Amino acid sequence: MIFKQLxxxxxxxxxxxxxxxxxxxALLIDPVLPTWxxxxxxxxxxxxxxxxxxETHIHADHITSAKKxxxxxxxxxxxxxxxxxxxxxxxxxxxxxxxxxSVELTPIHTPGHTNNHFxxxxxxxxxxxxxxxxxxxxxxxxxxGDAAALYRSVRGKLFAYDDDxxxxxxxxYEQRRISTIGQEKARNPRLGGERTLEDFxxxxxxxxxxxxxxxxxxxxxxxxxxxxxPGVPEHLQQYCAQIAExxxx
Numbered sequence: 567m568i569f570k571q572l573x574x575x576x577x578x579x580x581x582x583x584x585x586x587x588x589x590x591x592a593l594l595i596d597p598v599l600p601t602w603x604x605x606x607x608x609x610x611x612x613x614x615x616x617x618x619x620x621e622t623h624i625h626a627d628h629i630t631s632a633k634k635x636x637x638x639x640x641x642x643x644x645x646x647x648x649x650x651x652x653x654x655x656x657x658x659x660x661x662x663x664x665x666x667x668s669v670e671l672t673p674i675h676t677p678g679h680t681n682n683h684f685x686x687x688x689x690x691x692x693x694x695x696x697x698x699x700x701x702x703x704x705x706x707x708x709x710x711g712d713a714a715a716l717y718r719s720v721r722g723k724l725f726a727y728d729d730d731x732x733x734x735x736x737x738x739y740e741q742r743r744i745s746t747i748g749q750e751k752a753r754n755p756r757l758g759g760e761r762t763l764e765d766f767x768x769x770x771x772x773x774x775x776x777x778x779x780x781x782x783x784x785x786x787x788x789x790x791x792x793x794x795x796p797g798v799p800e801h802l803q804q805y806c807a808q809i810a811e812x813x814x815x
Contacts, residue, residue: 567669567689570608571734571743574598576804577628577780578739582693583608589667591617593644594635595686595693596736599792600809602631606639617666620658621645622695622736623683624788626709626781628805633792643791648675648682653791658684674723678716679704685724691732692747698724699735700745703756706770708781713770720757725750780805 568585577598583605585592592614597605609616616639619632623646632643633653644664647657658664660675664686672687676697683704686693696704698720706713729748751758756769778784780802787793794806 568592568612568614572601572605572608573741574601574628574809576600576809578737578741579628580734580736580738580743581605582734584666584669584688585609585612585614586667586669590614591666591669593618593620593666593669594641595620596622596625596695597631597635599629599631599634599794600805600807602634602638603808605631606635609639615639616641618642618644618656620664620671620686621788622685622693623680624649624651624709624785626778626784627737628780629784629787629794630792633790636791645791646673646675646682646684649789651789651791660684676716676719676723678706678712678714678719679709681710681712681715683719687727687731690730691734692724692727693734693736694724695736698733698750698754698757700733700738700742701750701754703754705773705775707773707775708778709785713767714763716770717757717763717766725757 570583572581579598581597582595592609597619619635619641635641642655644656645654647659658673664671674685676683676685679696685695706716727747731747733745783795783798787795
């Protein structure tokens with residue numbers, strides 16, 4: 567497997583490049599608009615062709631580069647079928663393998679952060695999106711979020727994987743890169759240990775988090791697979807503008 571983890575600093579998002587040496591194809595999980603050129607360069611420099619972009623969910627904190635990459639590289643856009651976005655080329659369905667040559671992702675419907683959120687299992691790894699973060703989890707107070715559903719998604723579905731399964735999240739605000747299911751079961755302060763459903767729901771409902779600063783632009787932009795909508799104020803233009811010389815990851 568050809569693999570690389572890439573970091574986008576504005577929204578602290580991880581994008582994942584996975585390639586198939588047999589077919590010369592590649593996919594990107596959760597690509598971000600400001601770093602589309604860097605991410606495509608990470609594919610091109612290995613002599614691969616970007617075949618797909620794959621989304622875990624409709625993001626509220628950044629805009630996907632799926633549409634831009636489709637325009638430039640001819641890649642196809644894959645996202646949860648439950649969202650029924652007209653701009654997607656492939657609707658991903660729970661438990662139905664997503665194949666690209668020798669690469670096979672197993673989609674796992676993990677509602678809670680959003681109602682149509684998906685994680686992906688592949689080759690001893692879980693790409694967990696915002697459902698399970700390193701010693702954390704995504705918030706549940708917008709976009710049809712549901713704390714009880716997130717608890718069941720993580721503890722009932724993701725925690726069912728072997729303890730040595732690698733966890734690759736969509737974000738980390740301290741630039742931690744990787745965890746394991748065993749570590750999250752033991753150390754995650756929100757979902758690990760003996761945390762009960764009732765405790766978790768009370769915890770999440772009591773967080774009183776600030777309103778997401780970019781959500782009013784990100785959600786409509788991502789419902790169009792990566793359009794920066796009009797009216798983005800100047801102090802938020804960094805979420806749309808290309809990041810020069812961004813080579814993190």
